[in-house]
Amino acid sequence: MFDLPRAKAEARAQRPQPRQPAAEQPVARVLVDTPLPHLDRPFDYLVPAEMDVRVRPGCRVRVRFAGQQLAGLVLERVACSEHQGRLSYLSQVVSTEVVLTPEIAALTRAVADRYAGTQADVLRLAVPPRHARVEQEPAPEAAGTPDAPSPGPWLDYTSGESFLAALRAGGAPRAVWDALPGPDWATAIGVAVATVLSRGRGAVVVVPDGRDVATVDNALRDLLGPDHHVALTADLGPAERYRRWLRVVRGQVRAAVGTRSAMFAPVHDLGLVVLWDDGSDVHCEPHAPYPHARTVLALRAHQAAAGALLGGRTRTTDTTMLIASGWANPLSASRDTVRRRAPRVRPAGDDTEIARDPEARTARLPAVALRVARAALRDGPVLVQVPRRGYLEALACTQCREPARCAGCHGPLALRSAHAIPFCRWCGRIAGEWRCPECGNHRLRAVTVGARRTAEELGRAFPSVPVVTSGREPGHSRVVPSVQDRPALVIATPGAEPVAAGGYSAALLLDGWALLGRADLRAGEEALRRWCNAAALVRAASAGGQVVVLAEPDLAPTQALVRWDPATFAERELEERRELGFPPATTMAAVTGRTAHVREVLDQLRLPEDAELLGPVSIDDQDHQRALLRVPRASAWRLAHALKTAAASRSARREEHVTRVYMDPLEVV
Known part of the structure; x- marks a missing residue:
């Protein structure tokens, strides 16, 4: 067990004191691998004479700290210590290999300060675990300097x-x-x-x-x-x-x-x-x-x-x-x-268009998308991007449209295949005898359709065309790196689109509402990013490349894709966020945890004068809350310092409750 009282005593003993005459014993300044925020600073240790030539800045050592032998990294060698009391000796030089350069040491310190964390946590991300056998292998020669390439x-x-x-x-x-x-x-x-x-x-x-x-x-x-x-x-x-x-x-x-x-x-x-x-x-x-x-x-x-x-x-x-x-x-x-490099992009489709076309209804595509796919398949592969993985990831009652939920945990029901029994995505319970609690109906309909169900539907609509699926999901992960330049339907989730030799002849971007309708500040930005990443794999318009996106044509992300002008979209989005006080025009931090713990942290914070507290609000039914703190961008470092000071204060008082602090959280709504 970590001896916190002894660690506190050693920390107090090594607080900076007035400079003393230089000691003859060399000193190493060590960052000890401890998770406690109030101990997030280097400590001075004496270097034994037999270790003197082996202890170098950046090497791994072990030191006695709070009654334990802990790992550490030597930040620097100094002639004397400012600590007035008695110093301990280094226990062991684990390796003479310099694994921490001065640049990375300064960077990890800055990252820890910017994100209200500890340098030891950042160093775990920056310096990989040691492999002694690898360190002993003969080192290959360094390569020379290459010539400057052409533009x-x-x-x-x-x-x-x-x-x-x-x-x-x-x-x-x-x-x-x-x-x-x-x-x-x-x-x-x-x-x-x-x-x-x-x-x-x-x-x-x-x-x-x-x-x-x-x-x-x-x-x-x-x-x-x-x-x-x-x-x-x-x-x-x-x-x-x-x-x-x-x-x-x-x-x-x-x-x-x-x-x-x-x-x-x-x-x-x-x-x-x-x-x-x-x-x-x-x-x-x-x-x-x-x-x-x-x-x-x-x-x-x-x-x-x-x-x-x-x-x-x-x-x-x-x-x-x-x-x-x-x-x-x-x-x-x-x-x-x-314009010369981009494919031709057109928005298309609503439920009315699908209802008028029986084949489109089978494939869940409007007529214009089917026409583009049929024509493009004569020249090469067609990419179909589906925003959701799986088969049927959300179900609802066919009669009252109430979402179908598990009788045990109230999680969403889903299907793994056409002949499977509905199951709960949260607890895994089988719901073979499900009945709607609102109307008593027992029939289910799809709310969101996944990549595998889409592959089935398109396979029926294009029976003579090979269908390739590529996506990441638990138990069914299959990311295809590339496809050949021949007719095929390639069904992929965002980020798993294979590269086609010679480019795709067309791309169909399905279910735009699923991306744009998310309760996320970055929903439009993320939808445009996923669309552009897929559309960029399609041949240029001059070579016949076409992209059909199933989304409302008058929405800003759709228009940005049609014009291939994401820069203007980002500028307008930033201006809107500046008016509303949302990131990145401002800096936000999120504090999450148990309700009582979050409120204790907020009471201890000494926030900058220009800080604004939003919440706290409940985020689940397990007594967890989240509070948002907002400051102008110029005060980001001061907000991080305030959060770090509060964490160090709780740590020093042995308050063991857990709250998580996120600077610049990805999700703020």
Whole structure:
């Protein structure tokens, strides 16, 4: 058990005191791996003579702390300590390998402060667990400096060449990138990275998932050759991932591409950070203190005086805010180039149109979507994006339309297949004898249709066409990386769309209401992002590419897709949020937990004068509440400091109740 009273006594003993004459015994300043917020600072330890040459800044050690042997990282060596009392000695040097660079140490400190967390929590995200066997392996030789590449895809962008020129000159340009439709986004990232590496500097690339990592990895290998970069993904396994990470921290490679955790990759002499598809929710770390890759990479670029390239198929309100603040500049193509590269997009369909067409009723598609699909299937594959996975994920009474719920836990009922028995999605209970509690009817109808049911319906409407499904769901995960350039119907959920050789001849974006109707501040922004990511896989309009979106044609996200103008949509969305006081025009924090615990935290907070408290309100029937705190963006750091101070105060008083603090929560409504 962690000895809290002893930890408090040691913390009090090591509070800064007036400087004393320098001691002859060398001192190591160690960040101890403890979760307690009031102990979130380094502690001084004496270095035994036999360890002196092995204790280096950034190495792993073990120390005596609160009666226990705890892990720690050496932040620095100092000649003497400001602590007036007696210091303990380091217990053990776990490894002489330097795993924490000064840049990452400063970054993790800044991230902890920005997100009201502890540096130890951030370091768990930044420094992978040790593998002693991997550390003993012979180190490969470092690769040389590659030649500067040609601009390539950046010639299609108005300021593309000037952006590369600034990187080539050793500058730190910051750009919000509105990527053109088509498959060359990874090549564009590769050119930017190769340009930085040609100057002898390093680069970090963060993308949403493993498929994107593989795409950028291949592009970098084609441009740089082998041994100039590493790809970091979770499916590598702990040993291989640590092996590649060591190549980065040792300076043997100067570029790293990976998913979310790669934002802390310790490349030497950082010259560029890249974040692709920054609107994806997977860029938000699910572990405390819940940092977002966009904010972390922006902090890295600022601290390291490095360039930044943030973007994707659409522009988010967050990156639009960076442009409005002057932190970054837009990097986009002319309207003529956009029109030349984008497919033709048309909104279509309502229930009236489906009711008039028997075949459309079978396939749950309006007539115009069926006509486009039939014509496009003569030339190649057709992509069908379905916003929900599964079969029938929500059911209702056919007579009174009341949602069908479990008799035990009141969870929603669903179907796994056409011949399956309804079951509860929460508790798994079978509901074979369900009857509506309102009208007594026993027949069910579909409310939301999943990808597998859509595949069945389209298979009946197009009996001679192969049907391919691609999606992620528990028990049925099957993500298809690519499809051939031949007639086929490809049914995919958002983010799992395969790449078609030569591009899709058409795309059908189904059930737009399911995306736009979500109770989420970012519903329109997220719907447009998913639509554009799918539509970007379709051939250009000049090659016959067409996209049909089943959504109300007069809605702003639909119009932005039709015009392929996500930048204007983001600017208008940001202006509306500024008027309403919503993020990212303001900064919000959420405090969640038991009702009594949330209220205690709020009573202890010393908020900035410009802070506004919203709530608390109940979020479930288990006595949990959430309170929102809102401040102007300029007060974000002060709000985080207030939350961190309150957490440290509770920790010091041994108040063990749990409340979670989220800075910049993804969901605020």
